[in-house]
Amino acid sequence: MMWLTWRRYRVRIILLALYVVALIVFMIITEHAYQSALTSCGFRATGTQLSACSGVISGAKSHASYVVDGLQILPFLIGLILGTPLIASELEAKTNRLAWAQGVTRTRWLLMSWLTLVIPVAIAMSLLALTVQWWLTHVHASVFVGTSLIQSSQFSISGVAPIAAAVFALSFGAGVGALWGRISWSIAATSVGFWLVVGVMMGWIVPSLAPQVAVPLSAAKLPSSLGWLVSEGFRRNPGVHVGPHMSSVTSIVQHCTNIANSSSNMQTGGGNESLVYLNCLKSHSLQAVNFYQPASHYWILQWREAGVYLALVAALLGLSVWVVRRWRA
Amino acid sequence: MTAALETVDLGRRYMTNWGLRNCTLRVPEGSITGLVGPNGAGKSTLLRLAAGVSRPSEGSVTVFGQKADQNSASFLARVGYLDQDRPLYKQFRVEEMLKLGQKLNASWDQESATQWLMDLEIPLDWKVSLLSTGQQAQVALAVCMGKRPDLMLLDEPMASLDPLARRGVTQMLLDSVAVRGATVLLSSQIVSELEPICDHLIILSKSQVQVSASIGSLLANHHVLVGPEGSMSFNLVNVISSKVAGRQATLLVEGDPGTLGSGWQVLSPDLEEIVLAYLAKPNARQVATSEAPTETIDRDLS
Numbered sequence: 001m002m003w004l005t006w007r008r009y010r011v012r013i014i015l016l017a018l019y020v021v022a023l024i025v026f027m028i029i030t031e032h033a034y035q036s037a038l039t040s041c042g043f044r045a046t047g048t049q050l051s052a053c054s055g056v057i058s059g060a061k062s063h064a065s066y067v068v069d070g071l072q073i074l075p076f077l078i079g080l081i082l083g084t085p086l087i088a089s090e091l092e093a094k095t096n097r098l099a100w101a102q103g104v105t106r107t108r109w110l111l112m113s114w115l116t117l118v119i120p121v122a123i124a125m126s127l128l129a130l131t132v133q134w135w136l137t138h139v140h141a142s143v144f145v146g147t148s149l150i151q152s153s154q155f156s157i158s159g160v161a162p163i164a165a166a167v168f169a170l171s172f173g174a175g176v177g178a179l180w181g182r183i184s185w186s187i188a189a190t191s192v193g194f195w196l197v198v199g200v201m202m203g204w205i206v207p208s209l210a211p212q213v214a215v216p217l218s219a220a221k222l223p224s225s226l227g228w229l230v231s232e233g234f235r236r237n238p239g240v241h242v243g244p245h246m247s248s249v250t251s252i253v254q255h256c257t258n259i260a261n262s263s264s265n266m267q268t269g270g271g272n273e274s275l276v277y278l279n280c281l282k283s284h285s286l287q288a289v290n291f292y293q294p295a296s297h298y299w300i301l302q303w304r305e306a307g308v309y310l311a312l313v314a315a316l317l318g319l320s321v322w323v324v325r326r327w328r329a
Numbered sequence: 330m331t332a333a334l335e336t337v338d339l340g341r342r343y344m345t346n347w348g349l350r351n352c353t354l355r356v357p358e359g360s361i362t363g364l365v366g367p368n369g370a371g372k373s374t375l376l377r378l379a380a381g382v383s384r385p386s387e388g389s390v391t392v393f394g395q396k397a398d399q400n401s402a403s404f405l406a407r408v409g410y411l412d413q414d415r416p417l418y419k420q421f422r423v424e425e426m427l428k429l430g431q432k433l434n435a436s437w438d439q440e441s442a443t444q445w446l447m448d449l450e451i452p453l454d455w456k457v458s459l460l461s462t463g464q465q466a467q468v469a470l471a472v473c474m475g476k477r478p479d480l481m482l483l484d485e486p487m488a489s490l491d492p493l494a495r496r497g498v499t500q501m502l503l504d505s506v507a508v509r510g511a512t513v514l515l516s517s518q519i520v521s522e523l524e525p526i527c528d529h530l531i532i533l534s535k536s537q538v539q540v541s542a543s544i545g546s547l548l549a550n551h552h553v554l555v556g557p558e559g560s561m562s563f564n565l566v567n568v569i570s571s572k573v574a575g576r577q578a579t580l581l582v583e584g585d586p587g588t589l590g591s592g593w594q595v596l597s598p599d600l601e602e603i604v605l606a607y608l609a610k611p612n613a614r615q616v617a618t619s620e621a622p623t624e625t626i627d628r629d630l631s
Binding site: 001003004007008093094095096097098099100101102103104105106107108325328329 | 377380381382383384399400401402405406408409410412414416417418419421425428429430432433434435436469472473476
């Protein structure tokens with residue numbers, strides 16, 4: 001059974017493997033070149049960003065963005081190239097009538113086919129995850145200066161979550177293909193659906209998988225290495241009476257914004273309008289806060305995100321089995 | 330005889346149309362049963378239901394006493410199915426199609442399957458997509474036969490084959506029945522190609538079973554009556570077809586016509602005449618019980 005899936009998908013598997021290898025090689029080569037360039041421009045010796053190194057660092061930043069893009073798109077490619085045709089192409093070419101009439105039950109056929117693809121996907125993604133971790137720790141100090149691994153782009157390409165995301169993409173493509181039964185429609189639905197799920201995951205679900213830390217806003221700028229800025233909001237100071245005409249948060253914020261704007265207009269030099277704004281909020285017993293996922297939550301979020309993806313995988317696999325078992329000519 | 334395949338009030342509805350309805354029949358174990366009927370009569374639907382590729386909208390279909398269900402490994406092990414469309418993995422080589430059969434079936438006969446295709450001079454290292462339609466049909470048949478199933482459900486296995494290949498397929502089917510005791514249910518549009526191999530016949534028309542009987546009983550129970558028009562009086566006889574040419578009437582009837590009036594003679598129809606008479610009148614039904622009398626037919630083994 002595994003032979004059949006391998007035979008059907010070997011070209012696609014090899015192409016994806018080449019892509020993974022290319023990413024790994026690219027990371028190794030650019031990191032190597034980058035490190036020697038940093039040494040020669042003097043960054044190594046002083047540990048600070050000399051102006052002589054700015055060219056090297058901006059070059060490395062653009063390389064880093066290729067890596068980030070290349071890694072972010074990989075689960076999607078896996079879903080599209082391996083997942084979507086798993087069931088849909090059989091139904092479309094009617095080869096399911098051949099395959100399912102052999103001595104292997106439909107359920108076994110599906111689970112073994114899926115497993116045959118999941119194993120190389122998981123291995124490749126794990127190798128990639130190790131390389132990414134190594135690459136990030138090496139380029140991190142200078143390319144992503146003052147940031148933390150938990151911040152969006154780095155978080156989404158590192159750790160264990162991308163492995164689970166790739167398995168999810170595979171299962172998502174397969175499930176969509178089972179429901180549609182046509183390759184073209186399944187490709188369209190997988191493309192839209194996958195990015196929608198990723199958006200919802202990164203926008204809403206992952207930030208709330210661990211308690212967020214609320215940091216009150218002060219006039220001084222918060223360091224970006226604090227963690228992943230999830231949202232900006234307001235907190236009411238307890239026990240302080242808020243006038244009835246100022247009861248809603250939006251009206252207070254509007255009121256204080258106006259005051260801050262007028263103060264900046266009066267003082268031509270400007271500069272302390274944020275202080276005025278914050279004081280105004282304070283006088284209405286409101287506090288502006290930023291909600292963070294701190295850097296210390298990196299691994300717990302990684303594992304929990306992976307857990308959510310794997311729960312989705314289980315659901316999608318169940319759906320696919322159900323569709324395949326019930327399918328009839 | 331025990332039934333290899335049995336259906337009771339079997340029906341399959343596609344949206345608002347019935348592909349097959351009220352189908353009750355038995356295919357005896359060890360028989361070669363032909364399935365005939367016009368296009369859209371429900372032949373492929375019946376075969377798909379029996380193979381578990383499709384599932385009934387009503388009624389039941391059992392194979393060796395077991396529900397036809399592709400989610401059951403013991404069912405799959407006993408049934409071979411050749412789909413009308415001959416689905417194959419077009420990018421596979423011929424030998425890889427056989428390997429597929431080997432990998433997916435416990436009772437695979439690699440030697441026979443390979444020999445079968447080599448005898449037909451089908452290059453094993455060619456891609457399936459490069460083969461002719463007839464050759465692809467032979468590869469599909471080889472995968473089905475290599476499984477050595479107890480029941481073979483073949484949807485028009487002779488279609489797109491040349492006369493020589495048809496003879497080869499006929500011989501192979503007869504061999505598997507004689508040697509392994511397999512049961513075959515095969516559909517065809519051409520009665521003359523079924524006659525030499527089949528011992529049972531099912532005629533489907535407008536999604537319903539018209540006839541299901543052994544060929545021996547069909548031939549024994551049907552008669553052609555020829556006589557002067559206007560003097561017809563036959564009681565207790567099921568008239569399947571009648572035509573009048575000049576003053577002479579020709580009837581095809583089922584059952585014993587008894588003593589006939591003067592000027593009438595009784596002739597024996599051949600199978601094709603009987604089948605065509607039924608197909609021409611989709612509402613005609615066989616009245617005699619389908620199994621009686623059972624008799625062995627000498628098969629043409631040449």
